[in-house]
Amino acid sequence: MRSVTSSGANYEEACSAESKADFIHKMHIVLKELRESSYWLKLLHKAEIITNEEPSSILTETEELIKIVAKSVITSKGLRK
Template identity: 40%
Template sequence: MELQLANIKEAQAGITKKDFVSKMSIVNKEARETKYWLRLLNDSGYFEENKKLLKEIDSIINILTKNIKALQKIKKG
């Protein structure tokens, strides 16, 4: 999840609002990929008891998605 934080820091330095939204969309995609890998690890039995992490990544994805949609509405409006 550190990768998402690094990408968020990069997005904060976005030159334009469009650039910021684009970078935050990348963060959202990276979070979804992280969720995939966590599920794969869990399903393989390699890494169990990660329900807390899956719940956290779901929360992060929800927050990112809502923020991106809100920013896109502001941009259009």
């Protein structure tokens, strides 16, 4: 729960960044928190603590957010291919 709410809070912080470097730094934190959320969802599902289909859709959405945030960091750094 902490990593999920932290990623949202850090995203809000990134939206109010004081500089490009600050934005990139905060988006890196968002990325870390989303990856942690993904880890915990997988762990809870494998341990059968969560057994319904919902974790699958939440995990898919988390993975999509990871891709979006990672692309945003890459674009912000000017590392486009």
